[in-house]
Each structure stands twice: as structure tokens, then as C-alpha cells.
Amino acid sequence: MTALQPPPLAPLLALRGLRKSHASQVVLRDITLDVPEHDCLVLVGASGSGKSTLLRCINLLDEVDDGEIVFAGRDIADPRINPDSVRGQIGMVFQAYNLFPHMTVLENIVLAPVRVFGRERAEAEAAARQMLDRVGLLDKAGRKPDQLSGGQQQRVAIARALVNQPRLMLFDEVTSALDPELVLEVLSLLRDLKNDGMTMLVATHEMGFARRVADRVCLLSRGAIAECAPPEAFFDAPQSEAAKHFLGAIRGAGRV
Incomplete structure (x- = not known):
């Protein structure tokens, strides 16, 4: 008797027929993709x-x-989301570092967890320091962005995206x-x-x-x-x- 195979796992991200235009220019044409x-x-x-x-x-x-953007089982393209x-x-890192120049590295990373996601300041700072350690920049926590190299600023931007533990x-x-x-x-x-x-x-x-x-x-x-x-x-x-x-x-x- 043949053993039953478990059903395949659903992809974390599934794009279905995605379309996007700017004015009269079509930018995305029926993008369908599983990740x-x-x-x-x-x-x-x-x-x-x-x-x-x-x-x-x-x-x-x-x-x-x-089209649909199905992430973790729900269509996040739904305007009610x-x-x-x-x-x-979902964390995102851009070509430009987008760090606030008047804030320290630590403050840049803590800002969103505290103000947007309502985390306690002490908890957010501990998580930020952990992420800075992960990207090799814990010793730069008190520096301003313009005191870092471009590569270091980009690693700070990555740490900032990772601090919320995205999937x-x-x-x-x-x-x-x-x-x-x-x-x-x-x-x-x-x-x-x-x-x-x-x-x-x-x-x-x-x-x-x-x-x-x-x-x-x-x-x-x-x-x-x-x-x-x-x-x-x-x-x-x-x-x-x-x-x-x-x-x-x-x-x-x-x-x-």
C-alpha cells in the first residue's frame, strides 16, 4: 500500500496576476510568482x-x-488590510539608506518599534543592540549616520529592517x-x-x-x-x- 504523501507547503509569498501602471505606462504585467x-x-x-x-x-x-499578493495565507493587496x-x-531595505541624520544609529533602529508598533523602549533598545551586534556594528550605536561609511550605513538600515523579526x-x-x-x-x-x-x-x-x-x-x-x-x-x-x-x-x- 502506497503511503500518503503530505500536501506541499503553501509558499510564504504568492503573487497572482499582478498588474501596475503609472499613468499610461504599464510597469508590471501579470506577475505570477511563488516564493x-x-x-x-x-x-x-x-x-x-x-x-x-x-x-x-x-x-x-x-x-x-x-491581482493578489498572498502573504502568509492572506491577500495583503486587499485595501482593507x-x-x-x-x-x-515584511522588512524592506532601499538603495538609499534613509537614515535620519540627526539621530544616533540606535535611535534610528528603535524609532519604528516604539512609535509604530508600540514596543516598550527598553525592549526595543535591547532588540536594536542585538541586531547591531548581528551586523557587526554594536560599537557604533551612539554614532550619527554621517560618522559611518556607506557600507556601515547600509548595514544599519538592514538591522533596522530586521529588528521587528520579519518573515x-x-x-x-x-x-x-x-x-x-x-x-x-x-x-x-x-x-x-x-x-x-x-x-x-x-x-x-x-x-x-x-x-x-x-x-x-x-x-x-x-x-x-x-x-x-x-x-x-x-x-x-x-x-x-x-x-x-x-x-x-x-x-x-x-x-x-
Whole structure:
């Protein structure tokens, strides 16, 4: 008698027919995608392909025109959903660090947990120090952002996103504003998060990171997913003409 197999686990994040336009320009076209828990999915594509807009829609910073964003079993694209209740579980880090320059590193991290999510100050500070220790910056807790390098500021921004213990992390070109020598320290932190089991969507131009760390690489082209595959298949045996063209371009630029 054949043993019954357990049903497959539902993905932590499921996008279904996502559409988004700005004025008359279509930015996202019928995006359908599953992100299992603990996976790292890397989004690649030319500037303007829709990567940032997709992440902003998932974080409810941009409203979608149509489709579903099912996170942890509920459609968070429903306008009745409280965005703050979602952002406590979905952290996002941007290309710009977005740190408040007049506040210390510790104050930047504590601000949202206390003011938005109502945590006690002492509890929030303890969690903030724990996150700073995790990203290797506990000794910078009392510094102002302009006293840190770009790479350190970006790691503070990551610590700020992690302090609420999100289930999903979104990274939008987090190394693009960094000098080349600082890129490695941020990508190393993202790799550590992946190894710790964090579920991540990472929009990046860093193809080496995509090849080594991603569970899947998804190419966005003109607002649609042109190809989505494990990194070895994506880089070594692309199937779509869009992926072949994209990889040819970045190889010609010496980025792979």
C-alpha cells in the first residue's frame, strides 16, 4: 500500500496576476510568482524593468491595479488590510539608506518599534543592540549616520529592517550606491541571512551574488517575468530570448 504523501507547503509569498501602471505606462504585467519560505529569490533585469516597483507593491508602498499578493495565507493587496501590520512582518531595505541624520544609529533602529508598533523602549533598545551586534556594528550605536561609511550605513538600515523579526525581507539594489570596496560587506551580510533561513527577494545587478546565493533567479523584462530558474540553469542554459539577450549584454560588459 502506497503511503500518503503530505500536501506541499503553501509558499510564504504568492503573487497572482499582478498588474501596475503609472499613468499610461504599464510597469508590471501579470506577475505570477511563488516564493517558498527560506528561499532567496533574486530579481535581475535592466533599469526600468519593474524590479523596484514589484518590491514596493509587495511592501504596500505602491498600490496594485489588479491581482493578489498572498502573504502568509492572506491577500495583503486587499485595501482593507492595515499596511503597518504587514510591514511588521515584511522588512524592506532601499538603495538609499534613509537614515535620519540627526539621530544616533540606535535611535534610528528603535524609532519604528516604539512609535509604530508600540514596543516598550527598553525592549526595543535591547532588540536594536542585538541586531547591531548581528551586523557587526554594536560599537557604533551612539554614532550619527554621517560618522559611518556607506557600507556601515547600509548595514544599519538592514538591522533596522530586521529588528521587528520579519518573515520576509525585500532588498532593492542595496549595493548600488556603495563604492566597490564596500559592496562585499553588504553582500556578505545578505549571504549570512540566507544561511540563517531568512526568506528574501533581492533586486540586484550583482550577478556573482545571484549565481552563488539565489535559489532562483528571475529576469524581469518590460514588466513581465521572462524567465525564472535555478542559477545554474539561468546563467548556463537560458531558455528565453530575453534571458539570452540580457546575459549577452552583461557578459559583454564584463559583469558575469
